Amino acid sequence: MDDAWNDHQPIYRQLRDRVIAMILDRVLNEGDPLPSVRNVAAEFRVNPLTVLKAYQQLADEQIVEKRRGLGMFINAGARELLLKAERQRFLSEQWPNIHATIQRLGLTSEELLNSSPATER
Numbered sequence: 001m002d003d004a005w006n007d008h009q010p011i012y013r014q015l016r017d018r019v020i021a022m023i024l025d026r027v028l029n030e031g032d033p034l035p036s037v038r039n040v041a042a043e044f045r046v047n048p049l050t051v052l053k054a055y056q057q058l059a060d061e062q063i064v065e066k067r068r069g070l071g072m073f074i075n076a077g078a079r080e081l082l083l084k085a086e087r088q089r090f091l092s093e094q095w096p097n098i099h100a101t102i103q104r105l106g107l108t109s110e111e112l113l114n115s116s117p118a119t120e121r
Helices: 011-024 037-044 048-060 078-105 109-114
Strands: 064-067 071-074
Touching: 011 048, 011 078, 037 048, 048 064, 048 071
Parallel strands: none
Antiparallel strands: 064 071
16 A cells, blocks of 8 residues: 555545555455554554544445454455446546546547557556
8 A cells, every 4th residue: 555645635534445446456355354453553654543444434334344353354245336336436526527628628539549558558
């Protein structure tokens, strides 16, 4: 995980988003344990309560489950649940601005596909 924080969002929310990105990128898989609260707090030099709040939010969203004495683990189906939610969020929050920019610049689908980072590999 990257340890740079932005000032526009609470740190616990940024930690939550990083865990979600790790699940979507398959760095963390269903059944995997989350790093311990103490380890994350020490690594990123944040208050353990901040990490706990991020983890609690993931538990409230049913992305992870608490196992008494063992820690927190990624739930079965978490990635699919996140993909659905993140796709919807992208389409409703980010895509309208991207689409408007594409229209404003008069870009064609061919230009977009040929300039894709995936084609640069």
